[in-house]
Amino acid sequence: MRKQIAAANWKMNLTLQQAEALVDELLATPFSLNENQQAVFGVPFPYLIAIHNKFIGKNNCYVSAQNCYTKKSGAYTGETSVEMLTSIGITYVIIGHSERREFFNESNAMLAEKINCCLSNNLKPIFCCGEPLQIREAESQNSFVETQLKESLFHLTVEQITNFIIAYEPIWAIGTGKTASNEQAQQMHKHIRTVLANNYGLDVANTISILYGGSVKATNAGDIFAQPDVDGGLVGGASLVAADFAVIINSLKK
Ligand code: PGA
Secondary structure, X not given: OOOEEEEEEOOOOOOHHHHHHHHHHHXXXXXXXXXXXXXXXXXXXXXXXXXXXXXOOOOOEEEEEOOOOOOOOOOXXXXXXXXXXXXXXXXXXXXXXXXXXXXXXXXXXXXXXXXXXXXXXXXXXXEEEOOOHHHHHOOOHHHHHHHHHHHHHOOOOHHHHOOOEEEEOOHHHOOOOOOOOHHHHHHHHHHHHHHHHHHHOHHHHOOOEEEEEOOOOOOOHHHHHOOOOOOEEEEOHHHHOHHHHHHHHHOOOO
């Protein structure tokens, strides 16, 4: 069975004190993860070490960066390399979130470079894709997402793609309170899996976890995660409330 994953994306929120208090509260809240389930915490750069330390010894909990740079090292003031992240024990990085694509002009080609950097350093990418509202309204979401996958991922080998997590996040559902319906989520996740299967074979496609993101809440996580091709969620707003995120973790498929 594919890994079932509840991934938090804290974005640019919380002070260090608030972040530590959030983790303390979560760890004091009953939630459980079996060996096939994971909780991943997408944490702002300055808090990575502190939050990573809080999860040491906590089974199936991992810390993720929210971005990295395309180059290994050098004169790139203000950027963070993949090697820096692995050197502090980080295992995951969110790549290509729609906010980075929109506000920082990250193209599919640039994301391909970031992914290459991650994979050559054993950092697992959580690769985000998803369409804006006008594309959904034009019913072109399938080809839009397929192009995102092709241009950023399809140069990878079978071995490399199996290290992946994909997050489908329709942009019109992010932070809007407007979740994709269970059917819309399932249809797109199935489409993504079919596109992966066409390139890498069904066996490979069936091993890749595809998370849904966009207004996942404690109240709707169970229904969305129950869809056959939805393997958990990438959660923004609701991951900032310990009790809500604990419910979301407990909503993962067993
Ligand atoms: P949201 O954000 O859960 O607040 O909609 C999801 C995301 O952007 O990853």
